[in-house]
Amino acid sequence: MNPTIKDVARLANVSYSTVSRALANRPGVNEATRCKIIRAAEELNYRPNAIARGLVRGQTLSMGLIIPDITNPFFPEVHRGIEDGARESGYSVFLCNTNWERERETHYINLLIEKRVDGIIIAPISDTVDKIEEELKSNIPVVYVSNLPPKTDRSCVAIDNIRGGFLATKHLIESGYREIGFIGAPEGSFSIDQRLEGYKLAFRKYGMKLDQRFICFGDFKRETGYRIIKRMIEEGIYPRAIFAENDLMALGVLQGVKESGLSVPGDIAVVGFDDIPFASFPEVQLTTIRQPKYEMGKMAVQLLLNDIRASNNGLRKELSCRKIILEPELIVRKTG
Amino acid sequence: MNPTIKDVARLANVSYSTVSRALANRPGVNEATRCKIIRAAEELNYRPNAIARGLVRGQTLSMGLIIPDITNPFFPEVHRGIEDGARESGYSVFLCNTNWERERETHYINLLIEKRVDGIIIAPISDTVDKIEEELKSNIPVVYVSNLPPKTDRSCVAIDNIRGGFLATKHLIESGYREIGFIGAPEGSFSIDQRLEGYKLAFRKYGMKLDQRFICFGDFKRETGYRIIKRMIEEGIYPRAIFAENDLMALGVLQGVKESGLSVPGDIAVVGFDDIPFASFPEVQLTTIRQPKYEMGKMAVQLLLNDIRASNNGLRKELSCRKIILEPELIVRKTG
DNA sequence: GAAAAGATTGCAAACGTTTGCTATTATTAC
């Protein structure tokens, strides 16, 4: 169907290995011949078959990115960084969205390995990491991003979530709040556990006592933030401030508070996490902890490319493993 | 590096063609042998090389999706629909984000063709369509989504943008507004031109005169909506209502209006387009035109799969071409 | 018990490239 290198060779009246060399700009082919070949290729509208090339080269110049939720604006930003970084090095990115479904995650890992991408970047669903490592028994380079398994010998990049949680809570405490709730994803989620740890750290540092009634676990979705605060308010037992584990949930909390006729931050202050674009909208003005999303993506690619190079050189993966922990930043706006 | 089918064959003590048949669950292989082979494959942690398979099969069971802006929540929703639809048919999706850069668009088209995806879904940057068609001289199945070239013999799916523009404007007119502005992307953008046409249609129908000062072209970004309305207000020449060509721009307009000390909809009413999730937030409550994003994605895959099947059967592409135009829906909230 | 039929397995070509090696041709040096 598609013209092959042999069609070009026939038209240009040379052998197909010469065509290959000419089109790849490799030395050792006469300039006149090269021109003739290029013309022939253009005439036939020839596109090299990357699949065949990948087979013999043993590399595909592509990488996979597995994220849990493409509709959370956090991830598109990370993706942009990854894509830009990849392109600069001639790589392209296969984006896979798992929709928070464990089964999709393993599906995509396998798919990417079978497609022989050169490496994978994963923002894992936390409780699947053992499963992931099981699937990954191929020695394909992998870097974790954003949500890091506490112990891993792989390269990874994320922010200091403990510090992020600490900063958010500290800010609320210093603003005078004492009853500060935490709304997060299910326990066992890496980054969230750390943010919670930071939260507890702040309590300890200021000599305050935790109130378990105000620590709630849900998932990562806006609706959940909304539901949780709604229920709290209806039951009449709610804190004076909320540290939500991501901006989406914080937005849900905002909605719940306002729908209940209460005000933010007057009745309930809210601090989020991530600093997605919508957090800075004038209607929202969400106080939050900023993650350098785009930069995280860019760094993740660099780590992955490093690992890929290392594995091509036959280095053991421990040697190339590098961990990058970035600084979170408190952004004070109007909600807390 | 990775185990191949031959390694499995050696371990199971059979020929590698038998391994291929056994693992593909093809008939004609003894049950005992099959078990032995499966065990061997598991022991070696064998993953078939999809690249090699693609080469001989002449299909990759993958498709490309090219979108201009992954940070506009409209597209992730479409993507979800496409991915879900693709997965149901055993396909996987290569998402490419062009960032509104023409050069990236052609880059990705070429890349996808070279990677021999089985088909491509494109939400094109409008003024690149001729270029796209030029690049596409391969006979790969392609369907356009969301932003359709006015004349194309390819399958495509989008909403009725003229009607969408008409509905939005009609709503504003019937709400009593007379000075209604339009903020859109650069002229020549397909879907936008149509929305503008719907806007003009409404003016005509209600016997109103267009005011060219209130028709502005920018791009698709929030900042642009913000900038345009800010400038208008500063110059003191601004309409009483704005129909913004997408929700992102509408949100920018909202911001600009409020920052200028004016109120929405009191001083300026705003209607958007798309109905992205944030439009329904209580802080925003944006009146808008809903596009069935997820469904559009799902339909686009169906069209593409159709075209792929047709092209496998050697049908001419005109035969399989189908166009789906969906109904837009007016969602009245608080901004207009 | 032999022939026929069916089940199972293996052989080898094909997919479209890249690339090491060899063969040919052109150029240079003497």
Added chain:
DNA sequence: GTAATAATAGCAAACGTTTGCAATCTTTTC
């Protein structure tokens, strides 16, 4: 003009699968 060298082009193997066909082995049939 010949030998040595450099430049160019071609041959063929390799990458890891799938699959049509042939070969072998087992079972059935009469």
